[in-house]
Amino acid sequence: EVLLVESGGGLVQPGGSLRLSCAASGFSFSSYSMNWARQAPGKGLEWISYITSSSTTIFYADSVKGRFTISRDNAKNSLYLQMNSLRAEDTAVYYCARWEQQQLVFDNWGQGTLVTVSS
Amino acid sequence: EIVLTQSPGTLSLSPGERATLSCRASQSVSSSYLAWYQQKPGQAPRLLIYGASSRATGIPDRFSGSGSGTDFTLTISGLEPEDFAVYYCQHYGSSPKFTFGQGTNLEIK
Numbered sequence: 001e002v003l004l005v006e007s008g009g010g011l012v013q014p015g016g017s018l019r020l021s022c023a024a025s026g027f028s029f030s031s032y033s034m035n036w037a038r039q040a041p042g043k044g045l046e047w048i049s050y051i052t053s054s055s056t057t058i059f060y061a062d063s064v065k066g067r068f069t070i071s072r073d074n075a076k077n078s079l080y081l082q083m084n085s086l087r088a089e090d091t092a093v094y095y096c097a098r099w100e101q102q103q104l105v106f107d108n109w110g111q112g113t114l115v116t117v118s119s
Numbered sequence: 120e121i122v123l124t125q126s127p128g129t130l131s132l133s134p135g136e137r138a139t140l141s142c143r144a145s146q147s148v149s150s151s152y153l154a155w156y157q158q159k160p161g162q163a164p165r166l167l168i169y170g171a172s173s174r175a176t177g178i179p180d181r182f183s184g185s186g187s188g189t190d191f192t193l194t195i196s197g198l199e200p201e202d203f204a205v206y207y208c209q210h211y212g213s214s215p216k217f218t219f220g221q222g223t224n225l226e227i228k
Contacts (some may be wrong), residue, residue: 022149035217045156045207059216082226095163103170104211105154109163 002026002108004096009113016086016117022079022096022110028032030054030074033099035106036081038092038115049081050099065088084118121212123220131228135219138195140223147188152211155184155193159204159221167206168193191200195225203227 008020016084022034036049049070050059069082079096093112100107121147126148142153151170156164166175168184171191181196195202208220 012227037217044222045143045158045209045219047219050216065192075181097164103154103173105155105166105169105209106164106168106177106217109165 002098004098004108004110006094006096006110006113009094009115011116011118012086013119014087015056017082017084017091018115019084020081020083020094020115022081024077024079024096027098029077030103030108031078031100034072034079036068036070036079036094036098037106038090038094039112040089043092049104051079058061058083060072060073083115091115091117121148121210123208123210123218125206125208125220125223125225128221129224129226130178131199131226132202133228134198137200137206138198139150140177140193140195140206140225142186142191142193142220144189144191144210148210148212150187152185153184153191154209154211156207156209157202158207159211164207183221198225199225 003025004024010102012018017050035051037047048061048064051070067085071080095112096110124143126141153171155168158164172184183194185192205224206224207222210218
């Protein structure tokens with residue numbers, strides 16, 4: 001069974017930093033591209049970052065470019081999101097999601113971790 | 120930049136009825152790159168449809184997708200109580216790489 005478990009969320013002040021982790025199991029993590037997406041309270045889904053299996057290609061949404069950094073450690077079956085210069089509008093549940101290249105979809109999602117940016 | 124607009128924002132129906140949800144793209148897109156997801160309160164999204172019309176593994180056949188070009192539809196025939204949720208369409212493109220519609224809230228009437 002594919003399992004994605006996010007951690008690292010919490011309360012942080014504006015301008016602060018936070019590092020999210022996503023622990024993957026039940027599949028060959030090193031064979032899949034991965035993503036981070038988020039959902040502000042009461043709002044819709046927003047994709048924010050993508051990384052290929054070998055970390056050779058990375059994309060960011062404009063809303064986080066220059067502030068967030070995605071990375072992965074295939075030896076540890078883990079995905080990361082380093083978030084710097086956080087703003088109130090970054091408050092959201094952050095999900096990691098596996099990218100299925102054949103179907104071109106996010107086929108498995110974690111349960112999410114809440115990040116609250118507030119003073 | 121492709122924008123996905125979903126309608127209606129909220130759809131109120133009763134169990135057993137047929138639901139028709141729309142997703143309109145701001146420009147023509149390949150149906151291969153259009154997917155639908157279901158999200159229930161407090162849960163992660165769940166993949167329903169890929170390639171505009173193919174059901175994901177384990178998805179009941181009352182869920183069907185159709186469309187091409189700029190207009191896509193998710194149809195749920197014979198609503199079950201567990202189908203009441205928010206539905207999102209999603210496009211895989213170039214820039215931005217991945218786009219979601221704003222969602223349709225399917226609620227019990």
